[in-house]
Amino acid sequence: xxxxxxxxxxxxxxxxxxxxxxxxxxxxxxxxxxxxxxxxxxxxxxxxxxxxxxxxxxxxxxxxxxxxxxxxxxxxxxxxxxxxxxxxxxxxxxxxxxxxxxxxxxxxxxxxxxxxxxxxxxxxxxxxxxxxxxxxxxxxxxxxxxxxxxxxxxxxxxxxxxxxxxxxxxxxxxxxxxxxxxxxxxxxxxxxxxxxxxxxxxxxxxxxxxxxxxxxxxxxxxxxxxxxxxxxxxxxxxxxxxxxxxxxxxxxxxxxxxxxxxxxxxxxxxxxxxxxxxxxxxxxxxxxxxxxxxxxxxxxxxxxxxxxxxxxxxxxxxxxxxxxxxxxxxxxxxxxxxxxxxxxxxxxxxxxxxxxxxxxx
Amino acid sequence: xxxxxxxxxxxxxxxxxxxxxxxxxxxxxxxxxxxxxxxxxxxxxxxxxxxxxxxxxxxxxxxxxxxxxxxxxxxxxxxxxxxxxxxxxxxxxxxxxxxxxxxxxxxxxxxxxxxxxxxxxxxxxxxxxxxxxxxxxxxxxxxxxxxxxxxxxxxxxxxxxxxxxxxxxxxxxxxxxxxxxxxxxxxxxxxxxxxxxxxxxxxxxxxxxxxxxxxxxxxxxxxxxxxxxxxxxxxxxxxxxxxxxxxxxxxxxxxxxxxxxxxxxxxxxxxxxxxxxxxxxxxxxxxxxxxxxxxxxxxxxxxxxxxxxxxxxxxxxxxxxxxxxxxxxxxxxxxxxxxxxxxxxxxxxxxxxxxxxxxxxxxxxxxxxxxxxxxxxxxxxxxxxxxxxxxxxxxxxxxxxxxxxxxxxxxxxxxxxxxxxxxxxxxxxxxxxxxxxxxxxxxxxxxxxxxxxxxxxxxxxxxxxxxxxxxxxxxxxxxxxxxxxxxxxxxxxxxxxxx
Numbered sequence: 028x029x030x031x032x033x034x035x036x037x038x039x040x041x042x043x044x045x046x047x048x049x050x051x052x053x054x055x056x057x058x059x060x061x062x063x064x065x066x067x068x069x070x071x072x073x074x075x076x077x078x079x080x081x082x083x084x085x086x087x088x089x090x091x092x093x094x095x096x097x098x099x100x101x102x103x104x105x106x107x108x109x110x111x112x113x114x115x116x117x118x119x120x121x122x123x124x125x126x127x128x129x130x131x132x133x134x135x136x137x138x139x140x141x142x143x144x145x146x147x148x149x150x151x152x153x154x155x156x157x158x159x160x161x162x163x164x165x166x167x168x169x170x171x172x173x174x175x176x177x178x179x180x181x182x183x184x185x186x187x188x189x190x191x192x193x194x195x196x197x198x199x200x201x202x203x204x205x206x207x208x209x210x211x212x213x214x215x216x217x218x219x220x221x222x223x224x225x226x227x228x229x230x231x232x233x234x235x236x237x238x239x240x241x242x243x244x245x246x247x248x249x250x251x252x253x254x255x256x257x258x259x260x261x262x263x264x265x266x267x268x269x270x271x272x273x274x275x276x277x278x279x280x281x282x283x284x285x286x287x288x289x290x291x292x293x294x295x296x297x298x299x300x301x302x303x304x305x306x307x308x309x310x311x312x313x314x315x316x317x318x319x320x321x322x323x324x325x326x327x328x329x330x331x332x333x334x335x336x337x338x339x340x341x342x343x344x345x346x347x348x349x350x351x352x353x354x355x356x357x358x359x360x361x362x363x364x365x366x367x368x369x370x371x372x373x374x375x376x377x378x379x380x381x382x383x384x385x386x387x388x
Numbered sequence: 389x390x391x392x393x394x395x396x397x398x399x400x401x402x403x404x405x406x407x408x409x410x411x412x413x414x415x416x417x418x419x420x421x422x423x424x425x426x427x428x429x430x431x432x433x434x435x436x437x438x439x440x441x442x443x444x445x446x447x448x449x450x451x452x453x454x455x456x457x458x459x460x461x462x463x464x465x466x467x468x469x470x471x472x473x474x475x476x477x478x479x480x481x482x483x484x485x486x487x488x489x490x491x492x493x494x495x496x497x498x499x500x501x502x503x504x505x506x507x508x509x510x511x512x513x514x515x516x517x518x519x520x521x522x523x524x525x526x527x528x529x530x531x532x533x534x535x536x537x538x539x540x541x542x543x544x545x546x547x548x549x550x551x552x553x554x555x556x557x558x559x560x561x562x563x564x565x566x567x568x569x570x571x572x573x574x575x576x577x578x579x580x581x582x583x584x585x586x587x588x589x590x591x592x593x594x595x596x597x598x599x600x601x602x603x604x605x606x607x608x609x610x611x612x613x614x615x616x617x618x619x620x621x622x623x624x625x626x627x628x629x630x631x632x633x634x635x636x637x638x639x640x641x642x643x644x645x646x647x648x649x650x651x652x653x654x655x656x657x658x659x660x661x662x663x664x665x666x667x668x669x670x671x672x673x674x675x676x677x678x679x680x681x682x683x684x685x686x687x688x689x690x691x692x693x694x695x696x697x698x699x700x701x702x703x704x705x706x707x708x709x710x711x712x713x714x715x716x717x718x719x720x721x722x723x724x725x726x727x728x729x730x731x732x733x734x735x736x737x738x739x740x741x742x743x744x745x746x747x748x749x750x751x752x753x754x755x756x757x758x759x760x761x762x763x764x765x766x767x768x769x770x771x772x773x774x775x776x777x778x779x780x781x782x783x784x785x786x787x788x789x790x791x792x793x794x795x796x797x798x799x800x801x802x803x804x805x806x807x808x809x810x811x812x813x814x815x816x817x818x819x820x821x822x823x824x825x826x827x828x829x830x831x832x833x834x835x836x837x838x839x840x841x842x843x844x845x846x847x848x849x850x851x852x853x854x855x856x857x858x859x860x861x862x863x864x865x866x867x868x869x870x871x872x873x874x875x876x877x878x879x880x881x882x883x884x885x886x887x
Contacts, residue, residue, distance in 0.1 A: 040784075250751035253741065256734075263728040266690050267720070268742040269711025 034379040041374055047327065049374055050320050053367040054334060060362045070349060078348045079341035079359075089340065091226035095298055096339045099124070099290035099307070101332035102235045103314035105242045106286025108323040109279040112246070113255040114262065117280060119165065119180025120287040121311025123158040125187040127288025128295050129194065130157025132302040135217040135295070136199060136210055146216040151234070151292050158288015159281050161187065166280035170273040176280075184311070195302050209303035219297040231293035238286060243325040245282075255279065287311060308339065309357075316364045335360060391417035391452060391542040391574045398447030400433050407433035408444065409598040417542070417574040420565060422585040422606070425595035426618055426676065426843055431578050434595070435547055438576075439471040440464035451542070470536030474548040476528050480521040484531055487520055492538060499538070506537050510564055525652060526557030533564070544568060545576045550584060551677065552652045562588050580618070580675050582611045582882040594618055615878030618675075619845040636666040639837050640806060641699040647682055647691065647861075655679040657686070657861045664806070664839065669832050671852030671869065672841040675881050679861040680841045681723065684810040687839065688720040689713045701805065714745045719799035721809035725788070729795045732784035736776075736794065737765040739783050743798045764801070772797030773823070789820025796824060800831060807831060810841045825850060845877055859883050 061079065062072035083089045103120045110117040131154025138146045165179040192208070201211045219229035246252040254275060258265040265272065294306055317335050321328030342356025393415040400408040407430045415421050425431045436442040438449065440458040449456050456467050464471065478487050485500065492499055503516065512530050520528060529549060536544055546565070550558045565588065569575050577589055585592050586606055594602045594617040602617050645660035657679050664670050674680060685691040687698075689710040698706040705713055710720060722728045730739045741761045744750045750761050765779040772793045776786070783791060792812065799807060812828065813821040828838060828851055841858075842848050848855055848869075855872050857864040857880035864880045879886055 040782075248756050250744075250754050250756065253738070253751070253756060256738075257731060257742065260731045260733055261727055263724070264731050264742065267688065267710055267722060267728050268744070269689065269709040269714065271709070 036377045036379060038375055038377055045374065047322060047324075049370045050322065050327070050331065050367060052370055053320070053363055056366040056370075057359060057362040060366070061359055064358070068351065075345070075349060079345050079355075080337060082348070083337065083340035083344045088226060091223070091228040092340055093333065093336050094228050094232055096336035097332040098229075098232045098235050098297075099294055099310045100314050100317050100336055101329055102231075102238055102290045102293070103283075103287045103311055104317035104321060104328045104332060105235075105238055105325060106283035107314055107318040108242070108321075108325070108328065109246070109255060109282045111259075111318060112323050113258045113275060113279050115166075115169075115276055115279050116177045117162065117165065117180050117283050118177050118315065119162070119182075119184050119311070120283065120314055121307060121309060122180065122184035122187040123161045123284045123287035124291035124294075124307050124311045125184070125191050126161035126291070127154040127158035127284075128291030128302065128306050129187070129191055130154055130160075130288070131292030132210065132213075132295050133194075133199070135213045136302075138217055139211060139214055142214065142216045144216070146214075147219070147296065150217055150296060151289065154292025154295075155285040155288045158284040158286070158291065160284070162280040162284020162287070163277065166277045170276050191302065191306070192304055195304060199302065201301075207303075210301045212301050213296065217296055218300060219293065227298050229293075229297040231297050234289055234293060238289070239325045239329060246325070251275075251278065287314075313339075313360055316360055316367075320363060320367055335363070338363075391572065392450075393543055393574055394450040395434070395438075396448045396450065398434065398437060398444045398449070400430075400437065400442065400444050406598045408437070408447075411447070411595075411598075411600050413593055413600060413603065415543075415574050415576065417572045418569060419590040420569050420575045420577055420588055422589035422592040423576055423578045423595065424580065424582070424585055424592055424614060424618055426580060429595040429618075430598040431595050432547070435471070435545055435576075435578055438464065438469060438543075438545060440469075465539060468539060468542040469545065470539060470541035470543065471545045472529065472532045472536060472547065472549060474551055476532055478520045478528055478531060481519055483517050483519055484514060484523070485516040487531060488516075488535055488538065491535070494538075502538060503534060506534055510567060512564075524557070525552040526554065526560065529553070529557075529561070530564075541573060543574045543576065545578070547578045548580075549577070550579070550581065558584075580677070582614045582618075582675075585609075585614060586611065611882035611884055612875050612878035615675075615881045616874050619843070619874075619877075619881075636668075636835075638663050639666045639701055640664040640839075641697075643697045643699075645683075645686060645693065645696045645698075647686060647693050647696075649682065655682055655861045657682055660863050662856070662863065662866060664837050666805075666837055667832055667835045668853045669828070669838045669840060669851050670866070671848035671855040672839065672858055672863075673845055673848050673855060673877055673881060674843065674858035676843045678858050680810065680843070680858060682861075683858065684720075684722060684808065684841055687808045688718075688722070711745065714743065714802075714804075717802070717805040719743070719802065719804035719807045721792075721795055721799050721807065721812055723810040723814065725791055725795055730783050730791060733782060735780050735782055736769070736786075737762045737779040739794070740765040740768060740779075740798050743802070745802075748802070768794065768797040768801050771801065772827070789816045789823075792816060792820065792824060796827060800827065803836070805836055807836065807838045808841070809838065811843060812840065813844070813847060821847075845874060849874075857881055 058076060062076055065075035066072045084093050103124065107117060107120055131150045134153040135150045161183065164183060165176045168174040168179050169176045195208045195210055199210045201207065201209055219231050222228050222230065246255065254265065254270045257268065258270060258275060290310060291306065295302055299306055313335060317328060317331045320335065321331035338356045338359040342353040345351050345355055346353045395411060395413045398408050398411045411434060423431045433442060437444050437458065440461045440463045443459060449458060451467055458464055488503060489496060489499055507514065514527055514530055520531065549561060553561060565575055579585060586609065589606050592604060592606050592609060592614065593600055594614065596618065641663040643661050645657060647657040649656055655678060672680065682691065686693055689708055692707060696706050697704065700716055700718065703716060705716055726732060741750050750757055762779050766777065769777055769779065774793045774797065775790045786794065796812065813824050828840065831838060840848060840851050852869045854866050855869050856866040857877060859881060860883065876886055
């Protein structure tokens with residue numbers, strides 16, 4: 028038997044500029060990977076990539092759509108960065124988004140027919156609270172029963188999905204809706220104001236931007252942010268410093284749940300305007316990629332959300348012009364994560380080849 | 389089968405520490421050799437060199453007069469050197485047999501016959517087809533041993549094999565090891581447990597600070613003599629002044645401290661009671677792994693135990709976490725300065741902010757007061773002569789000595805009434821050690837108290853007013869440091885008793 032001896036060594040100091048440049052490299056590699064896939068499928072790769080990444084944002088409507096998609100992605104990813112920075116693996120933002128949507132949507136239906144400036148803020152607030160409550164389930168189970176938050180938060184996604192299914196088919200379905208699985212259209216006061224006539228971009232983007240700013244403040248300027256940073260680097264040190272580990276787990280889950288809930292309520296009061304089965308094209312899962320692509324940094328996440336939002340749009344254009352399934356978008360999202368993790372590994376570790384050697388066993 | 393293993397002038401130097409300093413040893417088959425030494429004495433490095441994990445900077449290894457090059461674990465296997473590590477290298481979810489077959493080139497049927505022979509010969513009772521996770525620690529170790537035996541080893545190295553075994557399993561292991569030895573396998577037994585050396589081994593080599601300090605026949609040794617060789621008996625000339633604390637008030641009283649751990653690698657603490665006066669230094673000696681780390685964590689509040697009473701300045705603090713205890717003017721310096729007391733990736737001033745309490749004003753209304761923290765950090769850097777004035781420097785660029793000065797400085801600059809430290813000078817150079825010792829003596833003179841948990845007896849005799857020994861989670865009686873001799877400490881550290 029012959030064995031190639033490979034040794035992996037940790038690199039000691041990684042310069043910050045390269046640390047923030049590797050996501051760009053990952054995106055570049057994704058484009059190359061995408062080109063190869065399109066070529067194998069028999070398309071002209073340059074043309075295909077153009078359809079995927081240029082055509083969708085070549086007009087004002089496209090740019091507005093980009094922001095419509097980036098708004099929830101950025102918001103959820105910002106929330107998740109709190110969890111991920113402190114070593115809490117909340118994988119269930121999709122569920123928290125849906126549950127926030129359910130609660131916010133329920134309140135919106137409650138206010139059906141009411142008009143007034145107070146309606147929308149109440150709906151938004153209840154959506155955030157819904158997301159929070161749903162995120163607290165894995166947090167409390169983790170702190171008091173030592174369960175694994177990855178499993179619990181992920182499984183709760185399906186609970187939320189099925190609950191939404193039940194509500195839109197059963198009790199909340201539109202009485203005049205010919206049994207379509209959807210609720211009534213929310214009244215005008217329950218809708219996010221549209222920013223420009225004819226475009227779908229809505230006021231939710233301001234919520235996202237405010238959250239980004241607030242998160243930056245919390246993460247870099249407050250004691251809570253400092254505790255999150257220390258816990259993420261060394262749990263032993265956090266314990267030694269006397270940080271309240273349990274409280275912190277709950278706080279980061281609450282923040283990230285609230286963000287996901289806001290994203291959910293932003294979708295249903297914004298572009299959708301009612302509850303139906305598919306209020307989110309997996310924004311909650313895709314936001315995990317956004318969070319890491321943005322290096323868990325609020326500004327980085329803004330850029331990352333735009334890039335990833337583009338894959339959603341690109342997939343739709345590609346479906347129309349190239350007749351490829353829209354799931355190509357997910358292929359691109361997967362490739363981004365793959366190349367990011369790959370380049371990160373090479374960034375943090377050196378691989379040494381020690382040469383071939385005969386292995387006599 | 390006659391095997392002769394000679395280690396000749398092996399040296400291994402790590403940055404800032406000489407792990408092995410011209411180590412020469414000779415071993416012959418038919419005997420069980422003990423390699424005895426404290427944590428950090430260099431025995432692990434030596435064993436890693438023998439098993440090919442670490443390459444020595446200098447020196448040679450001869451097996452049966454042949455100079456062998458051990459560049460990788462494969463070379464060790466090729467030369468029939470087998471190794472059982474303290475932490476098992478087994479796949480928990482695979483079956484015993486699958487674990488054995490992974491690194492064997494034999495056919496499965498052949499291997500099964502061989503393994504069954506070994507099981508029968510040594511009377512091991514292990515089901516080969518159940519997953520490893522269902523085995524006890526002792527059985528897992530047997531799997532590791534079988535894995536070595538499959539290769540007909542000439543040399544078998546056991547690294548701290550009894551740390552996770554029960555008494556019965558330990559006895560079984562000794563029976564097996566004696567059998568192997570009779571069959572001509574050369575056995576090197578690494579441990580810091582003195583009783584095991586005397587009951588199992590024929591010869592013992594003691595290592596201290598990277599050097600072999602003695603090689604002798606175990607029949608000529610007693611527990612005390614070995615303990616002294618292990619931790620060093622040369623008292624340093626500087627002895628601290630006698631403090632006038634005898635009539636001062638009691639500052640700390642611990643009663644009924646019990647701790648039972650779920651983790652087999654941890655030590656349970658059994659009924660610890662002690663107290664401390666203002667200005668006094670209590671030294672806690674012991675061979676590492678006898679409960680020191682658990683005791684430190686209970687004193688610091690990282691572990692909260694039931695029913696224990698910790699009275700500090702007339703307040704019950706046993707249920708408080710470390711940050712809350714700091715409010716009562718306690719300070720803590722843990723053993724692990726790199727991954728616990730400080731975070732290497734954080735900047736100096738951020739590490740300083742770890743010791744935060746209300747009056748420090750590092751965080752006002754929840755916001756970071758960076759200016760305040762940096763000013764405070766600069767003060768620590770200059771007062772405790774840390775070799776930099778750049779508070780933005782990442783801590784990973786500080787040497788061990790400077791990092792420890794920073795940590796001790798961070799803990800002391802707030803004038804705490806009690807400092808608890810665990811191996812405060814472990815792995816430091818002489819200059820840094822002296823500096824830290826002077827600092828610790830200084831705080832006693834200022835009427836502040838300290839508890840020093842240390843595996844270095846020189847250090848304890850230099851710093852302490854009273855000394856006790858921790859052994860298997862129990863504390864010995866507390867003695868006046870002036871009446872303590874290294875011999876007495878040796879007896880207590882080996883589990884013996886004195887009047």
